[in-house]
Amino acid sequence: MSDSSIPTKYYSLSKVAASLQSVIRREYSQYYWIKAEIARLNFYPKSGHCYPDLVEKKSGKILAQMRAIIWSRDYFRINAEFVKKTGNALADGMEILFKAKLEFNPTHGFSLMIVDISAEFVLGKMALEKKQNLLRLKQEGLFYRNKELKFPLLPQRIAIISVETSKGFHDFTNIIENNSRGYKFFWMLFPALLQGDGAVQSIQQQLEQIRGLKQHFDLVAIIRGGGGDVGLSCYDHYDLARMVAEFELPIISGIGHSTNETLVEMVAHYNPITPTDLAYFLQQKFDNIAVVVEEMNQKIVDSSKKSLLEKRSYLDELPRRIQRQTLGSISEQKYHIERHSGRLQHKTLMLLQIQESNIERYWEITKRLIKQKLDVAPNDLSDKSRRLQRASKAILDNQYSGMNFFEGKIELMKPENLLKKGYSLTLFKGKPIKDVKSLKLGDIIQTRLNKGELESSITKIGK
Template sequence: MSPIRLSDLAFTLEAVIDEAFGQKAVWVVAETSDIKNYPDRGYCFLTLVERDATSGTSGRDTLAKLDACVWRKNYHTISDFERETGVAFARNIQLLLLVSVSFSPVYGLRLEILKIDPSYTLGNLERERQQVLDTLVQKHPDLVWLEAGQYITANQLLPRPSVMQRLALITAPNSDGWRDFRHELAQNPFGYDFVVDEYLTQVQGQGAERAICSQLERIRSSELAYDAVVIVRGGGSQLDFGSFDTYLMGHTVAGFPIPVLAGIGHERNVSITDLLCHQSVKTPTKAAAFLIEHNRQFEESCLILRERLRVVTREAFQTAREDLDRETERLRFVSQTYFRACHTNLAEKVVTLRHLDPSNVLRRGYALLLRNGRILTQTADVQPNEILQVQMYDGSINIVVSHS
């Protein structure tokens, strides 16, 4: 068999591929790799691969690999995809792509990406997320369970301190999230003081989940009496956000013995960490605002109680004053009545005493029989021929007893 020229082979391949795929577009599922993006020029080169799903999560065999590109006319599909999904267009993402197939005798086979289906990516993310939640409920029913369609966790049921003042902060050093959170706490209009111990670590990207969980374990083993653990991060892509959607994070947060507050800076979706922590807010700034407002509510309740105490005390004093005035008046009336009765009784006794006064009795014709100044009242006490004295009103006389 005589050889053919390379160009003839290339032109033949071009004709065959053009006949099979020319003027056509096909949907393919592939994983991104080796991305070279040029936003200022409006085009992107990358490699699309398919790996063997049966060979495990690491070291999977590559089944197919093709070069692809996005030209200027369709470059907007990248930003459209990122906007709708919140996922950065990066390597190792499985996508559903509408592509056209072309072959150049010089540049070889290439796929031109015409469109990226965001719903496929969102569906994948949601399926993976739901699988994690289902596994947590099945394996750890004491930490995570479903109740009326809502996920309930042991961390959510922890009693919330009346005042959250001593905090453990997990965040990246010198990050926007760190600055926003600290600034909001420091500038609170009520002058509240917070004690914040920082546990600085990586909070996004590969390995972030283990780094965060390692810091949570440090907090647990410290045995310090923290009122809450706060996890914050600044903005980022859905891919960066993935560390908060993992089984390890969900299990650690759901069973953590201190209330966990998450302010991980993602407006679009609710992560597994958001679902299972004690309290979730959207941003680091809102996490700080939540703590300030929580403490403000306690202060307001104290102010309300103080006002109630003031009113109750004033009313109690008023009631006591009225009761005292009433009892004082009653005592005055009872005293006057008592002293009036005593006066009347005393006056009656004075009259009686006057009537019983011996001088007054003698004045009425009575006389007293005396022996040596002692009054005799019985005849048996009198002896014959005895000399006795008779006391009359105007004087006394001596008498001799003739017989007894």
Template sequence: MPAKQVFPLSKLTEAIENVINRYCSKVVWVKAEIVKLNHYPHTGHCYPDLVEKKDGKIVAELRGNIWKSNFDLINEKFRQVLNEDLRDDMTVVVQATVTFHSVYGLALNILDIDPEYTLGELAKQRAEAIKKLVSEGIFEANKKQRLPGLPKTIAVISVNSSKGYQDFLNVIENNPWGYKFHCKLFPAILQGERAVTTITAQLKRIEKHQNLFDAVAIIRGGGGEIGLSCYDNYHLAKAIAQFPLPVLTGIGHSTNETVSELVSYKNFITPTKIAEFLLQEFHNFAQPLRENLQKIVTGANLLFERQETRLEKVSSSFGFLTTRILDREKNRLTSCRQVIHSGAKGILKERNSELKNISTSIELLSPKNILKRGFSITRKDGRIITDAGLLESGDIIETEFYRGKASAEIKKTN
């Protein structure tokens, strides 16, 4: 049996590398989805994870290499065509060669990426999102929400450091009419793929306390038109469309409206415009109120003046008669007071005499007076004895006299 031929791993990978570099070095265009960009700012190089999906499942996967010089050029082209950077979760067509490295394995060495294809894919996704929302009957749902006449409590989805958010607050808080608003910030990422998850999460938080707010404002400012494709995302647009409060969007751009803006209650070019809209809503309510209040005050003053004039006339006509009636009633009251005073004195005197008679009778019936006349009180065990039949021979009794007491033993009862 011949001996086994054993090759070092490096020899095998070297052979693979030679084969691939000889037969697969041709430049090709490849369609794939960037799952994760893996860009390293300190070197400028990029190592995207590329996949192909079918029915939601990955059917092919390969790592890519984009060296710094190529990445800067590609990213600049994306900014010019798509108004955003190359990022995760983009479907792209790349120009590349297949390479194999003994340590790092198989990869696509990406030379260029066609942004026009990605632009078309994004436009396709946008159109599909709109079509789906319309077919589900929710495209206009948020526009049918009712905005209160005084929308004063606003849930704001933004970033505290955002210039757009600061501009919004400045207009709201320093309005010349002194209208008072209550704004609660719900921080979120406002561009890129993570914007979808963070904005949606904050909408869910606000929904739990929807009774506290009149409206929601999604505010993004200071970022130009870079990274806006996330607002075409179907899931984010659906969350806005179905939200139970009016959603106002001020994402800060002037070109085509995103799907999220299209389904919102009302959208504005800048955050400042949202603030101006809210102030105008207050003004629309307050101005007629002020006018009606002025009409009420004027009418009331006129009515009071007319009534004062009438009262003066009535007072002049009945002044003399009123004086006579008052004098007569005064005299009647004086007479009544005298009668009551005299009658009360007589009754008190009579009652006092009756009380003296009663006091005399009580005094006469007092046990002391009875004892004074020679009578006595006999007790047994503290109880008054009025019947000799209640006593037995040998009982000890106590007799009370006018002066003093005496004890005795019963010898015989009769």
């Protein structure tokens, strides 16, 4: 660039900045209510100052972006009021309506000086979103789905979604574990974030864990302490409410003391509000069964007593009934016996008369037969007598001949006749010796011969 091309009139940066500062002070001298999203809060605890980065988006595209300042004296006042009304501190990603004044500093540039933030705007925006989500759940037929599940008769196995450090969790477990009636509960903690941006995803992840173990549980309990509406805003999230509505197990909620019921509480099977109420609700289920069992037990006892009294009365009456029935039966049988006895007596007399008639007839026949036999008998007797005499003589002769034969044999077998033939008879203690086993060495034995006797001492015994 040549020297002739250098502008003769130009402005210094400080003059431009001062001019801008003057225009902004003059044209934007008042405070304005502005809507924007906090991209980053940029709070510095050491100084207490806050420098939010603010954006406006449409369809994910940034339309405008500015830097803001909240001095420490204003930040602590604004945040305390915001927490009091919403239950949550200012945070990244939150859409806010704030009161600010436009300022320009030649050194630090343009900024929005925030002096107030509307908590009501945040709550109203959340209420509108909640209303739209509620209508969507009803239109999709999901609002009553979890409520329509059959609640377990004895809700004993509980999957708890909470934080171990939560007071509500400790209140709940303390009541169910230390109940005065000794009811036994089994519970398992599935820890999750209970508020903030990460709460929705954290609770959904734990519900998925429980879904894989659903056969081990009777129900799911979502337990949280108290909090404001913003602190509970995650429970108005459509995706979380839908998952609760479609879950396969009954879900009961004890999210806190808020009077503004969240979508999750609305679609849950039962919502007793506080963790304490939730614990007593489960205990009441056991009480209801205990009452029924006690009533049934009393009915059984009463029925048994009534039955025993009836049986006792029956047993007391039974001997008399048996006696009456026995006497009646005896009288009836006696009547039948007497009636049949008369018939039997009549038939017996008839039979005796018939038999007597038969005997007389047979006797006449027998007498005729005997007479006929007696007429023939003399001749038969003479003939049979002669034949009997001959047979008897033959038998006697035969017997006599046999006796003579055996007499001769007996004579030969006499000891003295055997001794005459050279045999000897050996005796021990006067008795014939039949076996050497009855003798021992040194025994004295006698030997009898035809003429004389010998006495010997045993010196050897052979087998």
